[in-house]
Amino acid sequence: MPKGMAKGQRFICQNPECGCEMDVTKASLVEATSNPRCGCGVEMKKPYVKPTVSTLHLAEGISFTSNRRTPEDS
DSSP: OOOOOOTTOEEEESOTTTOOEEEOOSOOOSOOSSOOBOTTSOBEEOOOOOOOOOOOOOOTTOOOOOOOOOGGGO
C-alpha cells in the first residue's frame, strides 16, 4: 500500500491523451490507500527512474577473511 505523498514526488497521468503531471509541494500526513487520480479520472503513477549502479570502495588496510571451512580444516 502506498504511504502518504512526500514533498518532491512527481506523479504522471497514465492517460496518453491527458499527460498531466503533478509535483507534491507539501507532504501528506494521511496514509494513502491508492495513488492519486488525475482530473480526467485516470490513476496517476510515479515516473520510471532507471536504477544506478554504484561501486563499493574498501578502505586500505582492511581485509576480510572467510569463515568457511575447507576440507583441509577437518
